[in-house]
Amino acid sequence: MRVRTSRQVLTYLALSVMAVLVLLPFLWTALMSLKLDRDLLSIPPTFLPNPPTLFQYRETFRSGDFLNYFRNSIIVSSVSTALALAIGVPAAYGFAQFRYRLSGMLFGVIVATRMFPPVTLIIPYFLFMRSAGLLDTHFALIITYVTIQLPLVIWILEGFFRELPNQVVEAAQIDGLGPVGVFVRIGIPLSMPAVSVAASLAFIAGWNEFIFALALTRTPDAQTVPVGLASGITSQGFDFGPITAGATLYVLPVLLFTFLAQKGLVKGLATGGSTG
Amino acid sequence: MSVNIERGKTDPQVSSHPPGKRRERRTPGRASRVHHTRTGVLFTLPALLVMAAVVGYPMLYSLNLSFRSLNLLDPTSKESYVGLANYSGLFESSEFINSLVLTAAFVVVTISLELLVGLAIALLINQNMRGLNWFRLIVSLPLMMAPSVAGLQFRFLFADQYGAIDAILQKVGIAGPLWFVEPWYARAAILISNLWLATPFVVLVLLAAMANLPKEPFEAARLDGAGPLQALRYLLLPMLKPALLIIIVVRMSDAFKMFDLVYNLTGGGPGRSTDVLSNYIYRESFTRAHFAQGAAASFVLVALVATLTFICFRILRPRSEV
Numbered sequence: 187m188r189v190r191t192s193r194q195v196l197t198y199l200a201l202s203v204m205a206v207l208v209l210l211p212f213l214w215t216a217l218m219s220l221k222l223d224r225d226l227l228s229i230p231p232t233f234l235p236n237p238p239t240l241f242q243y244r245e246t247f248r249s250g251d252f253l254n255y256f257r258n259s260i261i262v263s264s265v266s267t268a269l270a271l272a273i274g275v276p277a278a279y280g281f282a283q284f285r286y287r288l289s290g291m292l293f294g295v296i297v298a299t300r301m302f303p304p305v306t307l308i309i310p311y312f313l314f315m316r317s318a319g320l321l322d323t324h325f326a327l328i329i330t331y332v333t334i335q336l337p338l339v340i341w342i343l344e345g346f347f348r349e350l351p352n353q354v355v356e357a358a359q360i361d362g363l364g365p366v367g368v369f370v371r372i373g374i375p376l377s378m379p380a381v382s383v384a385a386s387l388a389f390i391a392g393w394n395e396f397i398f399a400l401a402l403t404r405t406p407d408a409q410t411v412p413v414g415l416a417s418g419i420t421s422q423g424f425d426f427g428p429i430t431a432g433a434t435l436y437v438l439p440v441l442l443f444t445f446l447a448q449k450g451l452v453k454g455l456a457t458g459g460s461t462g
Numbered sequence: 463m464s465v466n467i468e469r470g471k472t473d474p475q476v477s478s479h480p481p482g483k484r485r486e487r488r489t490p491g492r493a494s495r496v497h498h499t500r501t502g503v504l505f506t507l508p509a510l511l512v513m514a515a516v517v518g519y520p521m522l523y524s525l526n527l528s529f530r531s532l533n534l535l536d537p538t539s540k541e542s543y544v545g546l547a548n549y550s551g552l553f554e555s556s557e558f559i560n561s562l563v564l565t566a567a568f569v570v571v572t573i574s575l576e577l578l579v580g581l582a583i584a585l586l587i588n589q590n591m592r593g594l595n596w597f598r599l600i601v602s603l604p605l606m607m608a609p610s611v612a613g614l615q616f617r618f619l620f621a622d623q624y625g626a627i628d629a630i631l632q633k634v635g636i637a638g639p640l641w642f643v644e645p646w647y648a649r650a651a652i653l654i655s656n657l658w659l660a661t662p663f664v665v666l667v668l669l670a671a672m673a674n675l676p677k678e679p680f681e682a683a684r685l686d687g688a689g690p691l692q693a694l695r696y697l698l699l700p701m702l703k704p705a706l707l708i709i710i711v712v713r714m715s716d717a718f719k720m721f722d723l724v725y726n727l728t729g730g731g732p733g734r735s736t737d738v739l740s741n742y743i744y745r746e747s748f749t750r751a752h753f754a755q756g757a758a759a760s761f762v763l764v765a766l767v768a769t770l771t772f773i774c775f776r777i778l779r780p781r782s783e784v
Contacts, residue, residue, distance in 0.1 A: 197586050201597045204583060208600055211615035211658065214626050218618060229623045230632060273509045280505025284498055292510060299517050301711075301767055303719035305740045306760040309527070309747050310520035333516045340509060365501040394608035396722040397740075401748055412610040416726055430618065433611050440606045445599065 212437065219243070219430035226426045242427035243435075252432055254406040255414035259436075262324050262399075262410060263392030266331035270388050273332075274339030275381060279373050281340065282347035283355070284365070297341045299333070307333060308401045315402055322404045330398040335388040342387065346380035347373065386447060390440060411436045528758035534751050548758035558759060560734055561742040568649075568738060569717040572656055576713060577706070579657060580664025585694075587665070588672045598669065605662040613726025616655040620727075645735030648728050652736055655723055660716070664709050671705035672698075707778040714774070715767050739763050 218226060219242050220235040246252050281293045307330065315326045350373060358368045374381065399410045406414065411432065418429040531544045552558045583601060587594050604612065619626050620641040628638025639647045675698075683693050699706075721740035724730060730737035730745070737745075739759070747756030 194591055197589060197591060198593075201583075201586055201594070204586075205597060205600045208603060208658070208662075210626070211612065211619060212603075214619055215615045227624055230629045231624045231626060233626070233629075273512050277506045277509030280502050284502030284505060286499040286502040289502055289506065292506070296509070296513055299513070301715040301771060302517075302521075303715075303740060303760060303763050303767070305719065305721065305743045306524060306757075306764055307517065307520050308744075309753050309757050309760065310524040312748070313523075313527075313753065314520070329516060332512070336509060336513065336516075365505075369505070390606055394606075394610075396608065396610035396725075397744070400725075401744070412608050412722075415614060416610060426618070429614060433614055437607065437611060441603060444603060444606045 212441070215430050215437075216434050218426065219434045221427075223427060226430075242431040246428040246431040246435075251406040251414065252411075252428070255409055255411040255432075256436075258324065258327075258403075258406075258408055259393060259410040259412075262327040262331060263389050265324070266328045266335055266392050267385060267389045269328070269332050270335035270339050271381070271385055274336050274384075275343060275374070276369065278340045278343035279347045279369050282344045283350070283373075293340070293344065296337050299337050300341070304334070304397050308398060311398070312401050321402060322408045324408055326402045327395075327399055327408065327410070330402065331392045331395055334391050334395065338391060339384045339388055342384040343377065343380055346377050350376060383447075386443065390443075393440065524757045525761060527754050528761050530754055532754045534753065544754075548755050549762070551755060552759055552762065557734065557737070558742060561737045561739050562762075564735075564737060565718060565720075565739040568653070568720075569714060572653055572660070572717050573710060573713050575653065575657055576661050576664050577709070580661045580668060580709075583661065584665045584668035584672065588669055598665075601662050601665050603662070604659050605666070607659065608722070609659055609720075610722035610726050612655060612659050613723040616651065616658070616723075617727050620651045642728060643732055645732060648732055648736050652724060652727060655727060656717075656720065659723065660713060663713065667705050667709050668702065671702055675701055703778060707774065710778070711771050711774050714770060718763060718767050 217233065217235060220238040220240070221232075222235075222239055222241055225232050225235060281289055311326070311330055312321070315321045315323075320326050354372060354376070355368055358372050363371060394412065395410070396412045396416070399413045400416070403409045403413060409417070415429055415432050415436070418425045418432075528548055529543055529545060530541050531547075532541055587598050587601070620628075622628055622638065622640045622642070625638075625641075627641075631638040641647045641651045679697055679701075680693055683697055688696070719740050720738055721744065724736055724738050724741050725744075728736045730741045740763070743756045743759045743763070746752045746759060
């Protein structure tokens with residue numbers, strides 16, 4: 187009995203240490219964002235903000251650039267997600283339910299594009315957008331984000347559509363529904379949970395994307411939050427306050443969402459997650 | 463094997479369904495098979511066309527570019543084919559070799575660490591104890607984070623003097639290093655940050671795999687007097703092989719293309735001591751406008767990842783029986 191309890195204590199202890207390490211970067215950034223400038227650069231650092239203040243948040247929003255970054259991130263991620271779903275959901279259904287001669291290979295090729303380093307695509311896209319005069323536009327980002335999100339959506343959903351109960355599909359066919367009817371009336375409603383997992387992961391992939399936005403945008407008219415935050419480093423030294431406040435605001439919705447949608451996400455994450 | 467459920471047809475020779483096609487779920491007659499194929503093509507065609515346009519074409523363009531010379535800064539210069547000159551140029555450049563070696567070493571070290579730490583955390587969480595689901599949730603958080611923002615956050619943590627890590631070390635009586643000045647400390651900072659970002663994926667995949675394992679072999683092994691380490695070595699790890707294959711393949715391609723974290727954490731410095739391949743390619747293309755060389759380097763990276771992925775599948779693919 188004693189062996190078992192001491193083992194439990196050790197488990198909780200080890201996992202608590204792990205939890206602190208996992209949360210430390212979030213916590214430290216959030217704590218910094220609540221400090222005044224003089225506390226931010228004090229040596230050695232003070233751990234707790236004294237007094238806690240929203241000063242950095244007011245600073246962040248004063249210039250207006252940050253609101254633009256946020257607006258751009260939201261527009262670009264949601265439009266590209268919608269496109270990826272509109273094209274990817276039917277495709278996943280087709281790959282899962284109607285196999286044809288090359289479909290397995292084509293599916294494999296689409297999924298394999300996930301392995302490609304994005305840097306390979308950035309060079310041609312930069313040259314295309316440059317000659318089309320589309321650098322620094324939402325369009326440039328939307329189209330490049332689809333290249334990431336579409337394979338992700340197809341990959342996640344193909345597995346779910348494959349597990350659609352055969353009897354339900356056949357019953358619907360006997361009732362006279364054609365393939366499109368079965369897809370719209372049976373396939374989509376039955377896999378709504380999976381579709382929303384795919385949608386959230388695709389949105390977050392766009393929300394977190396960095397290298398395309400870095401290469402293809404130049405001004406706050408089109409730059410997204412991650413690029414805006416990174417540009418804070420180089421412009422005038424290192425503008426701690428607004429960056430920490432901006433980063434906290436940027437990360438918070440994703441963290442909240444993860445807490446709320448935990449159950450469904452974990453399975454999807456194991457297949458589609460990991461970026462890098 | 464597919465089960466032939468065509469009713470009414472007694473002569474198997476007449477059956478329109480060749481026995482080799484085991485992947486089809488329903489076994490339609492010829493007319494309906496044409497219909498089946500047509501439906502499949504119709505559902506998947508939009509995605510295939512879009513992928514061809516937004517991924518296939520740019521890739522081919524870039525591949526073609528890697529055999530040409532292109533000077534954007536000089537409008538009078540003519541584009542021309544230069545054969546393999548861009549590629550051979552890469553392997554004569556010490557900068558490229560440096561980033562190639564650095565990236566390969568990083569990939570090996572980080573994946574080994576991720577597997578060790580990930581397995582340990584997964585084993586801890588995979589126990590029948592109250593409250594462990596909370597830890598599972600907490601450990602999954604970094605997976606949702608933008609790696610670029612994680613780079614910023616770790617930059618705050620590792621900052622000398624006003625960073626939290628050195629302050630904590632100071633309290634314990636250790637003088638914290640200047641993380642971004644010494645090459646090896648900068649590399650360590652990247653490894654630690656990347657461990658934070660990537661281990662959650664390993665943990666979640668392992669937990670999902672462990673949840674599906676049968677309990678009996680472990681009971682039997684325990685009754686036969688096998689210790690936990692033996693059970694790990696001879697039972698758990700072999701059973702987790704498919705999961706480990708997925709982890710290694712996914713993490714390898716991600717680790718080879720790592721960019722965001724490095725860009726914000728060290729920018730490749732100090733000197734070129736953390737200049738990973740993607741960082742090199744980005745600088746070559748967008749700082750120096752050497753797009754053709756950048757394209758060539760990016761295809762070296764693609765070839766490397768593709769080859770290693772293939773090798774992994776060959777080595778780790780579970781044999782059909784066993």
